[in-house]
Amino acid sequence: MFYAEAFDVIVVGGGHAGTEAALAAARMGANTLLLTHNIETIGQMSCNPAIGGIGKGHLVKEIDALGGAMALAIDKGGIQFRTLNSSKGPAVRATRAQADRTLYKNAIRDIVENQENLTLFQQSVDDLIVENDRVCGVVTQMGLKFSAKTVVLTVGTFLGGTIHIGLENYRGGRAGDPPSIALADRLRALPFRVDRLKTGTPARLDARSLDFSVMQPQPGDNPTPVFSFMGDRTMHPTQIPCYITHTNEKTHDIIRGGLDRSPMFTGVIEGIGPRYCPSIEDKITRFADKSSHQIFVEPEGLNSIEVYPNGISTSLPFDVQMNLVRSIKGFENAHIVRPGYAIEYDFFDPRDLKQTLETKFIEGLFFAGQINGTTGYEEAGAQGLVAGANAALQVQQKDPLVLRRDQAYMGVLIDDLATMGTKEPYRMFTSRAEYRLLLREDNADSRLTAMGREIGLVDDARWAKFNQKMEAVESELQRLRGQWIHPEHVAAPQLNTMLKNPVSREHSLEELIRRPEMTYSQLMEIESVGPGLEDPIASEQVEIQIKYAGYIARQMDEIAKTQRHENTLLPVDMDFSKISGLSNEVVAKLTEARPETIGKASRISGITPAAISLLLVYLKKHG
Numbered sequence: 001m002f003y004a005e006a007f008d009v010i011v012v013g014g015g016h017a018g019t020e021a022a023l024a025a026a027r028m029g030a031n032t033l034l035l036t037h038n039i040e041t042i043g044q045m046s047c048n049p050a051i052g053g054i055g056k057g058h059l060v061k062e063i064d065a066l067g068g069a070m071a072l073a074i075d076k077g078g079i080q081f082r083t084l085n086s087s088k089g090p091a092v093r094a095t096r097a098q099a100d101r102t103l104y105k106n107a108i109r110d111i112v113e114n115q116e117n118l119t120l121f122q123q124s125v126d127d128l129i130v131e132n133d134r135v136c137g138v139v140t141q142m143g144l145k146f147s148a149k150t151v152v153l154t155v156g157t158f159l160g161g162t163i164h165i166g167l168e169n170y171r172g173g174r175a176g177d178p179p180s181i182a183l184a185d186r187l188r189a190l191p192f193r194v195d196r197l198k199t200g201t202p203a204r205l206d207a208r209s210l211d212f213s214v215m216q217p218q219p220g221d222n223p224t225p226v227f228s229f230m231g232d233r234t235m236h237p238t239q240i241p242c243y244i245t246h247t248n249e250k251t252h253d254i255i256r257g258g259l260d261r262s263p264m265f266t267g268v269i270e271g272i273g274p275r276y277c278p279s280i281e282d283k284i285t286r287f288a289d290k291s292s293h294q295i296f297v298e299p300e301g302l303n304s305i306e307v308y309p310n311g312i313s314t315s316l317p318f319d320v321q322m323n324l325v326r327s328i329k330g331f332e333n334a335h336i337v338r339p340g341y342a343i344e345y346d347f348f349d350p351r352d353l354k355q356t357l358e359t360k361f362i363e364g365l366f367f368a369g370q371i372n373g374t375t376g377y378e379e380a381g382a383q384g385l386v387a388g389a390n391a392a393l394q395v396q397q398k399d400p401l402v403l404r405r406d407q408a409y410m411g412v413l414i415d416d417l418a419t420m421g422t423k424e425p426y427r428m429f430t431s432r433a434e435y436r437l438l439l440r441e442d443n444a445d446s447r448l449t450a451m452g453r454e455i456g457l458v459d460d461a462r463w464a465k466f467n468q469k470m471e472a473v474e475s476e477l478q479r480l481r482g483q484w485i486h487p488e489h490v491a492a493p494q495l496n497t498m499l500k501n502p503v504s505r506e507h508s509l510e511e512l513i514r515r516p517e518m519t520y521s522q523l524m525e526i527e528s529v530g531p532g533l534e535d536p537i538a539s540e541q542v543e544i545q546i547k548y549a550g551y552i553a554r555q556m557d558e559i560a561k562t563q564r565h566e567n568t569l570l571p572v573d574m575d576f577s578k579i580s581g582l583s584n585e586v587v588a589k590l591t592e593a594r595p596e597t598i599g600k601a602s603r604i605s606g607i608t609p610a611a612i613s614l615l616l617v618y619l620k621k622h623g
């Protein structure tokens, strides 16, 4: 039976990718259906209750700049906020917040339920309707068919999911949820390249059984950082600290003693796990000389007794988990509320995707989130937004949304996936971006909000606030360029107390801020100069734009240079073996990846600038 109404966009899965995809498509006016296993788990955090961090915080700000939900939800659900790398340069400063799981989920659900053009339906999707290599809808577990012009699959760790605890294993999508077996089988029958990955999570502990007095408290920052460009700290609930403790030699001995029953070390798990979020058994094996590893003891919520011990993710048997946990300072009497486990699942080679996240083989079918080989809520949310927007744009027969690497971490993420693929769960880092100084958290809105507004992702309220901020920044920059202080100026004596070398000639305020010892807020303390901008976010923007102007200009030059060749096309049938000077390895890599452009070729790992020059010379001769 067909459901009476046909949709423009169907999003399958209500996780982090699915909610952003459905919201994006609906914001753009597409008639959208969010179909998910269980409406109660919309926005559920499968693993650690935290949003942001280095590279990830940047993605959250970008999602927000395009009108997405994640930043607003964490502003409403965050119980400990910090700015990481606060003493470093603005490019790598990153916001991170510990979440109250329930408050976060409720905030996402609230946004989803109040979104116009968005319908919810609870059922498992078992099949896709595909005609002439174009997706036309989906079929649910009870045989109900839904028609749609486009479908976005965001089914996370659920495809063929197998949960491992020691040598025991069973099918599951994550603890407490069923796997997607029928859909996994259906997708495996389509021409996509598929493989297995693995991820894991630690045991959850009962806070009442822990001794926090012997652990080191870690309060959040004061004042608390804010995630959303539309947020403010009055949205934040009560703030509470996290704690720090450590593993010790005894813990490591217990783990070593259990490795013969570890599904990872006995070959039961074949999927590759996240390199940057390894299990504790992985850590003590890989870093055998380390006698201790740090554990962040993170509350799961204001009204929850559960605690997330970040750093001891494990799939060792339960008895080993129990002993290892109790060997840790402060955990001597710990009660485990939920055992740790690993999960193996299917993912699809993202090189089978276009930059829009549409699959290359089935028109109208988009993939986003963990299904593309990534790990993390933020990576999932970012892909979801782009896939949902592109599904809506396709329906509206408009140009796709493709973000470049110099425009957004979202662009870096998708370009890395679609060009290079991944062999292990992919997570974002600032080091993945070539133009870090341009892709800062603080300027995500000036990079993306206008673009989002143009395609309908950004509402009137956000647009008005954005313009107000931009105007304030611009007029303040102009004032700072135009106002001068000379040695006899009334402000000079106070100013000289702040400077290493007193002013000996006339200086604009802009020049003064450029001095390493001077900040915008300091300068504004001078009576005839200040008070300046009231909004700390706008004043931060002014200071960064002035202090880093030289570096920013240099990166812009580099981008212009690279862009000249970025879109130079490589013939589809190009025989790379004919290009003299290329090594066999480079020829093999180019032949496998078949990059469409010079830009894409340059980002394949192992393709050197020298190889690119040879390609360009060849093209010039034979092009």
Ligand code: FAD
Residues within 6 Å of the ligand: 012, 013, 014, 015, 016, 017, 018, 035, 036, 037, 038, 041, 042, 044, 045, 046, 047, 048, 123, 124, 125, 126, 154, 155, 156, 157, 158, 159, 173, 174, 175, 177, 179, 180, 183, 199, 200, 201, 277, 341, 342, 343, 368, 369, 370, 371, 374, 375, 376, 377, 380, 381
């Ligand atoms: P998910 O959040 O998994 O959401 C998938 C959604 O799809 C769910 O709502 C599900 O019910 C629904 N769904 C699935 N199949 C169907 C179907 N057939 N029909 C209808 N609905 C369906 N990330 C980290 O960054 N670090 C970690 O250490 C980490 N550890 C993890 C450990 C475990 C055990 C798990 C399960 C996840 C872990 N993650 C970790 C990953 C993190 O949870 C994911 O990256 C993130 O949730 C992915 O978002 P998603 O939207 O792609 O999928």
